[in-house]
Every structure is written in C-alpha cells, then in structure tokens.
Amino acid sequence: VGTDMDDVLSDVEQNYAKPNKKYFGKAKGKNIIIIHLESFQQFLINDKVNGQEVTPFLNSLYNDKNTMSFDNFYHEVGQGKTSDAENMLETGLFGLPEGSLFTKLGSDNTFQAAPAILGQKEGYTSAVFHGNTGTFWNRNSVYKNMGYDYFFDASYFHKSDDSSLGFGIKDKLMLSESVKYLEQLQQPFYAKFITVTNHYPFQLPDEDNDGFTAPDTNNSTVNGYFVTAHYLDNALREFFDYLKSSGIYDNSMIVLYGDHYGLSNSQNPDLAPLLGINSDDWNDFNNSQMQKVPFMIHMKGLKGGINHTYGGEIDVLPTLLHLAGINTKQYVQLGTDLLSKEHNPIVIFRNKNFVTPHYTVLKDNEGNPQVYRNKTGEQVDLDKDPILKQKVAKWQKYVNDKLKLSDTINNKNLLRFYTPSGFTPVNPKDYDYQNEIQ
Ligand code: GP9
Numbered sequence: 087v088g089t090d091m092d093d094v095l096s097d098v099e100q101n102y103a104k105p106n107k108k109y110f111g112k113a114k115g116k117n118i119i120i121i122h123l124e125s126f127q128q129f130l131i132n133d134k135v136n137g138q139e140v141t142p143f144l145n146s147l148y149n150d151k152n153t154m155s156f157d158n159f160y161h162e163v164g165q166g167k168t169s170d171a172e173n174m175l176e177t178g179l180f181g182l183p184e185g186s187l188f189t190k191l192g193s194d195n196t197f198q199a200a201p202a203i204l205g206q207k208e209g210y211t212s213a214v215f216h217g218n219t220g221t222f223w224n225r226n227s228v229y230k231n232m233g234y235d236y237f238f239d240a241s242y243f244h245k246s247d248d249s250s251l252g253f254g255i256k257d258k259l260m261l262s263e264s265v266k267y268l269e270q271l272q273q274p275f276y277a278k279f280i281t282v283t284n285h286y287p288f289q290l291p292d293e294d295n296d297g298f299t300a301p302d303t304n305n306s307t308v309n310g311y312f313v314t315a316h317y318l319d320n321a322l323r324e325f326f327d328y329l330k331s332s333g334i335y336d337n338s339m340i341v342l343y344g345d346h347y348g349l350s351n352s353q354n355p356d357l358a359p360l361l362g363i364n365s366d367d368w369n370d371f372n373n374s375q376m377q378k379v380p381f382m383i384h385m386k387g388l389k390g391g392i393n394h395t396y397g398g399e400i401d402v403l404p405t406l407l408h409l410a411g412i413n414t415k416q417y418v419q420l421g422t423d424l425l426s427k428e429h430n431p432i433v434i435f436r437n438k439n440f441v442t443p444h445y446t447v448l449k450d451n452e453g454n455p456q457v458y459r460n461k462t463g464e465q466v467d468l469d470k471d472p473i474l475k476q477k478v479a480k481w482q483k484y485v486n487d488k489l490k491l492s493d494t495i496n497n498k499n500l501l502r503f504y505t506p507s508g509f510t511p512v513n514p515k516d517y518d519y520q521n522e523i524q
C-alpha cells in the first residue's frame with residue numbers, strides 16, 4: 087500500500103501546475119455558486135433556431151466582460167453521467183471505467199473533496215440543491231463523505247400535480263424555492279444547484295414554454311432538446327435576478343458548467359443540418375466536437391473574455407480552489423488549473439480517447455488511433471507522419487497512465503492512507519440531511 091501511495095504522490099507532484107498570480111485568491115472569501123447545467127452542450131451557446139436565440143441569457147453571460155468563458159472545454163464522464171461530472175468537480179479524480187463511482191464506491195471511500203477543503207481552509211458552509219430524491223446516484227451517502235453540510239433534495243420542495251418532470255422538480259420551481267434556504271446559509275457558502283429539466287427525453291409541457299418554437303427535424307428528441315434548454319435558460323435568468331436583488335450576487339463567484347452531452351452520437355446526424363452540416367458528412371470527429379460543454383466563471387470584477395484553453399471537468403477543482411486562494415499542491419487532484427501557465431491541455435475522455443490543442447485522437451473498432459486536426463476536421467494519415475505517430479503514442483501512454491492512476495486511487499481507496507497536512511478526515515456521521523424518507 088505504501089508504494090501505491092508513493093507512486094500517486096510523486097505523479098501528483100509532477101503533474102502540479104502552480105497558480106497564476108493574476109487569478110490566485112481573486113475570489114477569496116466570496117460565496118461560490120456552482121450551477122450544474124443538465125445535459126447542456128456548448129453548441130447551444132450563441133445558437134439560433136427559427137431566428138430565435140436558444141439561450142439568450144446564457145449568451146449574455148458568455149459574452150459578459152466579467153465572465154471567463156471557455157470554448158474548448160469538454161465533459162469527461164463515463165457511464166456515471168451526472169454523478170461522474172460531480173465526482174470530478176468535487177474530488178479532482180475521474181469516475182470509473184464502468185458504472186458510477188458514486189454508486190459503487192461513494193458510500194465507503196475516503197474523499198478530500200471541495201466542501202471539506204473549502205470548509206476547513208476558508209470557513210465555507212456547503213450545500214447542494216437538487217429536485218430529485220436524495221438517494222438517486224447514492225448522493226445522500228456520498229455527500230456526507232464529501233463533507234457537505236446540507237443537502238436540499240426533493241423532500242425540501244413544495245410539490246403539486248405538475249411541479250415535477252422526468253427526474254424531479256422543474257428547474258424554475260427548484261431554483262426559486264431554493265432562495266429561502268440559500269438566504270439562511272452562513273456566508274461564505276459553497277452551494278451547488280443541480281438542474282434536471284433539460285434531460286432526455288426533453289419533453290417540456292406547453293404550459294412551461296414561453297413561446298419558443300422548436301426546430302422541425304424528424305427527430306423529436308433533437309427538437310425537444312432546444313425547448314428544454316431554452317426553459318433552463320429562462321430559469322437561470324430568474325435565478326440571477328434573485329441573486330442580484332438579494333445582494334448575494336455582489337459577494338459571489340458563479341460557476342456554470344454542462345455535465346455531459348444531451349444528444350447522443352446516434353442522434354447527431356439528425357442535429358447536423360441545424361449546425362449547417364450535411365447528415366451524410368457527419369463523422370466521429372463531429373461527434374467528439376459535440377462533447378464540448380460550457381464552462382464559465384462569472385464574478386463582478388473578474389477580467390473575463392473567451393478563453394480558448396483546452397481542458398475538461400477534471401481541471402475545475404484546482405482552478406476554483408486557486409481562485410478561492412487555496413493552494414492545491416498537497417491534494418491528490420489529477421487535473422490542472424485552467425488559468426495556470428503550466429496547465430496541461432490534454433483532455434482525457436473516460437474511454438481513453440483524447441484531445442490536444444491541435445489534434446483529436448479517437449480509436450476505431452480495432453483500437454487503432456484515428457487522428458483529426460482540430461482546426462479543419464481533416465484526418466491525418468499517421469503512416470505518412472512518423473513524428474506525429476510517435477507523439478500520439480506518447481500522449482496515449484500519458485492518458486492511459488492517468489486513468490489507471492485514478493482507478494487505482496479510487497478502487498483501492500488510497501486516500502484513507504494519506505491525509506494532507508492541515509486537513510482533517512471527514513466523518514460522515516457528523517452529517518444528517520433528514521431527507522431519507524420520501
Ligand atoms: C438525476 C440527475 C440526472 O438526479 O442528476 O442524472 P443523469 O441521468 O444525467 O446521470
């Protein structure tokens with residue numbers, strides 16, 4: 087066991103990217119509000135359908151001078167979907183190659199996660215707001231191990247015949263009713279809002295639609311996706327209005343991210359014409375581009391802009407902790423700060439495919455790498471480019487090693503053998519969310 091952990095620590099030390107002085111501590115002492123945009127893909131940003139902006143509010147936020155907006159940010163989830171995204175953002179480790187880490191290991195493993203780190207280092211109160219029952223994805227148990235002080239699940243929200251859709255309370259209702267709880271939280275707080283309405287099968291009742299006209303492809307999932315995304319956008323506008331009128335906005339850093347794709351590869355050819363691409367020309371590279379999701383950091387006084395850095399969900403935790411003024415050197419986190427000059431821009435997908443700032447590398451059915459140029463989407467013949475071929479092999483080894491390291495840490499529960507100095511291990515018995523009975 088000792089050697090396992092020694093390997094982990096030496097890798098983590100080599101991987102460490104020191105904070106950028108320009109940003110370190112910029113959000114020190116501010117509330118941190120994380121908004122999890124369910125199934126929300128980057129292509130929706132600035133997109134129009136039938137002459138209507140799909141997400142006018144998010145577009146305005148994306149282009150706001152106080153928002154750092156990323157346009158080469160990818161989700162990196164596996165089968166654990168939402169729970170994998172949460173896991174990466176909270177712990178800085180990947181999900182599992184199969185299944186959900188939350189479900190498989192979340193009740194037993196030792197975590198050194200965001201709520202505990204922020205709580206212990208900077209006195210943050212932490213809370214999650216979510217319109218589904220607390221047991222879904224084993225959250226009830228996992229959040230205790232992560233040190234979340236509060237978990238407001240479905241049982242905390244008012245219910246009526248039409249208040250829920252799919253996986254839970256509709257976003258507008260969940261966000262507006264969260265306000266009364268948010269106001270009571272001791273500041274600074276670290277609060278996460280997990281939306282649900284923009285979820286497959288993307289069927290919004292007419293009474294929840296403000297008149298947005300769906301596209302009319304032959305695929306009702308594709309059509310509905312734009313409508314539920316538009317609904318989510320409206321819900322966020324209302325939520326921001328509240329944050330502003332309550333004054334919370336002025337002392338908060340608000341972080342928004344898409345957890346994973348909403349439209350799957352099998353649906354993408356039906357989406358293609360709406361993106362100006364012929365369905366017959368749609369290929370694996372196009373599918374990989376669809377794995378881009380929003381990542382935005384919004385805060386009054388933050389010098390923002392569109393940031394083209396390549397990164398993914400694994401990189402969020404060190405980025406946010408550095409903004410909060412907490413150094414990450416001693417923590418076992420496998421991504422790197424997106425704002426650091428030493429950030430590592432290789433984006434790792436859970437299936438071992440990957441993206442570099444210039445190339446996208448996807449394995450075919452035989453496991454052979456297919457390499458595409460990001461700029462043009464054209465495929466590169468590796469046999470005609472032995473130097474690139476060598477580089478791809480080197481990158482692939484790096485990717486495989488990183489995922490293997492993550493799996494070792496998680497499967498062997500290695501963090502129970504290593505406590506960062508100044509950190510107190512979390513005792514789940516200290517937490518009780520009173521939401522087990524539904
Ligand atoms: C369920 C919600 C959806 O509570 O977070 O999870 P997903 O199906 O996207 O993994």
Ligand code: MN
Pocket residue numbers: 124125167168169345346
């Ligand atoms: Mn999800």
